[in-house]
Every structure is written in C-alpha cells, then in structure tokens.
Amino acid sequence: MYFSLIICTYQRPHSLINLLESVSIQTMHPNEVLIIDGSEDDRTKNILNEQSYANLKYYQVKEKDRGLTRQRNFGISKTSIKSEIIFFLDDDTVVSTHYFEEILKVYRQVPEALGVSGYISNETRWRKVEESYTPCEKEYFFDGWVREEGARFSLRRKFGLAPDEKPGIMPDFSHGYSIGFLPPSDKIYEVELLMGGIASYKRIVFDKIRFSKYFEGYGLYEDADFSLRTSRMGKLYVNTAARIEHHHDVAGRPNKFKYGKMVVRNGWYVWRVKNPNPSLKARIKWNSTSFLLSLIRLGNIFNTKNRMEALTESFGRFIGWWSLMIKKPFARKNEKMQ
Structure with a gap:
C-alpha cells in the first residue's frame, strides 16, 4: 500500500525530531512524510535543514492555515493522489519499530475498515489476570486485563453516571471510556472513536468529509468529531499491537x-x-x-x-x-x- 504520514507541529522542534527518528527506523516506511509547521518562528525549519529524512516534505503555513484542524486539512490537500492510507501522528509521540506494519495489517485483514489507530503504551499500567477475576471498586476489568479506573469513574458510578458502553464507543449521554481503556492485549478492537494524534484513514474518507471548521484553532475533540462521522460510513479499529508512546509536550497548548x-x-x-x-x-x-x-x-x-x-x-x-x-x-x- 502506498501511504502518507502527516505530522502537524507547532513550536515543538525537538519533540518532532524524536518522532522522525522513530519513523526513520520503521519496518515499513511512509512513501511520503509531510511536516505541516504552524510555528511562528523558524526553529523547526532550521533544525530540519540540519537533518536528512527519507521522503520528507516540509510546509510552513501562514496564519490562515495555522491550527490543528486547518493544518490537517492543508496536509491532506498536499498528499500524493497515489496515497491509499493517510496517517496522522502528533508531534510529541514516538512510534515502535513495527507501528506502520501493524496498522496496515488491519487494512489487509479487514478490507471494509475505513480507519485504524495504534495504541498508546506508556500512559497506563495494566496487568493480566484470570477471566474469573473480580475487580475491586477502583479497578477496571476488560478482556482479561485490569487497570486502575480512577476516582472520577468510581464517583460517577455512585451517582449512576458510569459509562454503559465498551471503550471507544460513545454512550447516549457521551462521557464514555476512551480507547485508553482498551488493554495491551495485541488484539484488534472495533470502535467508533479514534484519537486523532495516532489515527489513520483510507483516502476515500477524505473524498467525502474533512476535519470540521468548527474546531479551527486548538481543536479539542476534533478527532472525536471526525471519527464519529467516519464511523457512519464504515468501520473503525484499534490495533493494540501497534504501540506508540505519547510524551506530553505542553508547548503550544491554550491556557x-x-x-x-x-x-x-x-x-x-x-x-x-x-x-x-x-x-x-x-x-x-x-x-x-x-x-x-x-x-x-x-x-x-x-x-x-x-x-x-x-x-x-x-x-x-x-x-x-x-x-x-x-x-x-x-x-x-x-x-x-x-
């Protein structure tokens, strides 16, 4: 499969380099890597000029195209017409060596899939348990794995406000379990919500919809909006074997x-x-x-x-x-x- 990677960045040159280093050693490398830079200085541009990465294309956008939603839509417009799959990665992530290979495997195994994301591996501690395991009040159990659920979910349960759907599926009243509540089982799970910073979609999706202009600017939850609209057209999946680390960089975030x-x-x-x-x-x-x-x-x-x-x-x-x-x-x- 011919596939493209879009990385939208803003004022994070060193985080971006860490990501690009991890991309450079992939078992399957993107046919094109598009850097869409919304930075208000030239630090990112200058540091990239000092490096050499395969298939890299750099774009520094003006004010009218700045912001996550605008930059993603800009990047989509610059991808090759040969591209079958378009990946998105946040600039403060680092991918495991087989990341793209594992994602593309899902598209081959499930031809009807319109979107597939990887799995953030460094944010939550899980442990494997027996299927008969009974979790305590502050634990969350799913598919033979258990993790700490968090005090807010325990309190919500006491008020009858706990999520009533599986992770990655939005309840009728929203406020569900994110895909972070899927365990590191190396399995593939069907969902309707994908995290935008680690997601990929078939190109045919962008022939019908784009990231919403409502979220122009910082764009919180723009990924949920886009994946929900895509899920009405076809199926979305998370491959927990496609591991990625998220190293939260506070630069560029709103107050x-x-x-x-x-x-x-x-x-x-x-x-x-x-x-x-x-x-x-x-x-x-x-x-x-x-x-x-x-x-x-x-x-x-x-x-x-x-x-x-x-x-x-x-x-x-x-x-x-x-x-x-x-x-x-x-x-x-x-x-x-x-």
Whole structure:
C-alpha cells in the first residue's frame, strides 16, 4: 500500500525530531512524510535543514492555515493522489519499530475498515489476570486485563453516571471510556472513536468529509468529531499491537481556562454529532456528568500541586457549561453526520 504520514507541529522542534527518528527506523516506511509547521518562528525549519529524512516534505503555513484542524486539512490537500492510507501522528509521540506494519495489517485483514489507530503504551499500567477475576471498586476489568479506573469513574458510578458502553464507543449521554481503556492485549478492537494524534484513514474518507471548521484553532475533540462521522460510513479499529508512546509536550497548548471551556462546549458539540436528538434521560445524564466532573476538577485545588491550573480549568468548565444555556454550538450543514 502506498501511504502518507502527516505530522502537524507547532513550536515543538525537538519533540518532532524524536518522532522522525522513530519513523526513520520503521519496518515499513511512509512513501511520503509531510511536516505541516504552524510555528511562528523558524526553529523547526532550521533544525530540519540540519537533518536528512527519507521522503520528507516540509510546509510552513501562514496564519490562515495555522491550527490543528486547518493544518490537517492543508496536509491532506498536499498528499500524493497515489496515497491509499493517510496517517496522522502528533508531534510529541514516538512510534515502535513495527507501528506502520501493524496498522496496515488491519487494512489487509479487514478490507471494509475505513480507519485504524495504534495504541498508546506508556500512559497506563495494566496487568493480566484470570477471566474469573473480580475487580475491586477502583479497578477496571476488560478482556482479561485490569487497570486502575480512577476516582472520577468510581464517583460517577455512585451517582449512576458510569459509562454503559465498551471503550471507544460513545454512550447516549457521551462521557464514555476512551480507547485508553482498551488493554495491551495485541488484539484488534472495533470502535467508533479514534484519537486523532495516532489515527489513520483510507483516502476515500477524505473524498467525502474533512476535519470540521468548527474546531479551527486548538481543536479539542476534533478527532472525536471526525471519527464519529467516519464511523457512519464504515468501520473503525484499534490495533493494540501497534504501540506508540505519547510524551506530553505542553508547548503550544491554550491556557487552562480556555481549555476547560472547550472541554464542555466542544464535548457538547461532539455529543450532539453522535446523538442529535437525545432523550430526556440522556440530557440529564450529560449535564449531571459535566457538572460532576467540573466539581471534581475544582476539588483538585486541594490534592494537587498545580492548584492554579485546577482552579482556572474548573472555572472554564463552569463558564462553558453555563454558556450552553445562552448559545449552543451547532455543526454546519456540510459537516453533519453522513
């Protein structure tokens, strides 16, 4: 398969080099690697000029094409017409040696697949257990593996707000388990939500839809929106054997108030993309969960070192929640579910 890799970057030259080094030693190398640089300086451009990477194409975009959503759409427009699969990787990730080989294996085994993502291996500790294992209150058990679930899910369960779908499937009231709750089993799982920074899609998907203009700017949850719309056209999968590490780089991210506001408003938008006409029960559960999670984040000012971040993000969440009563975001007609 002829395949392309798009890496959108912003002010992270050293993280980008770490990723490119891991790409350079792949068992199957991309036919083209497109760097879409939204940086406001030339550090990334200069450091790439000092290196030599196979099949690399560099684009430094202007203000009108800056931002994750715009840069991804720009990158798609620059890929070769021969490309069958288009990969996306965040600039602060590092891929295992067989990453692309494992992803392409899914497309061969499941011809109807429209999208496949890899698996982040360095964020959660899992342990293999017997199928008869009974998890304790703070544990999450799935497919013979167990991990710590987290206090917020335990608290949600006490209020009847726990997710009622498998990881990667959005419940009617949203607020489900992310694909990070899939275990490192080396299995392939069908989902409807893919993480944009480690996702790939068949080129035919982009002949019908692009990343939504609603998320232009930082673009929180733009990947959920895109994968949900794609899942209406075909099947999506996660291959947990395609391992990738995510080394969170805070450079280029918005302040915590804006982030908290986006968590709620963009979360509402994505929920209504999946469920445009939710039941009264789903509406109550979405609002109750959003409010509870905002309270939990506010409570972090008492149990974390970054108290100011917890305070400003929680305020952003509350403001975002109240703002929905005044003005709700809606998808443009040409960006609704297919």
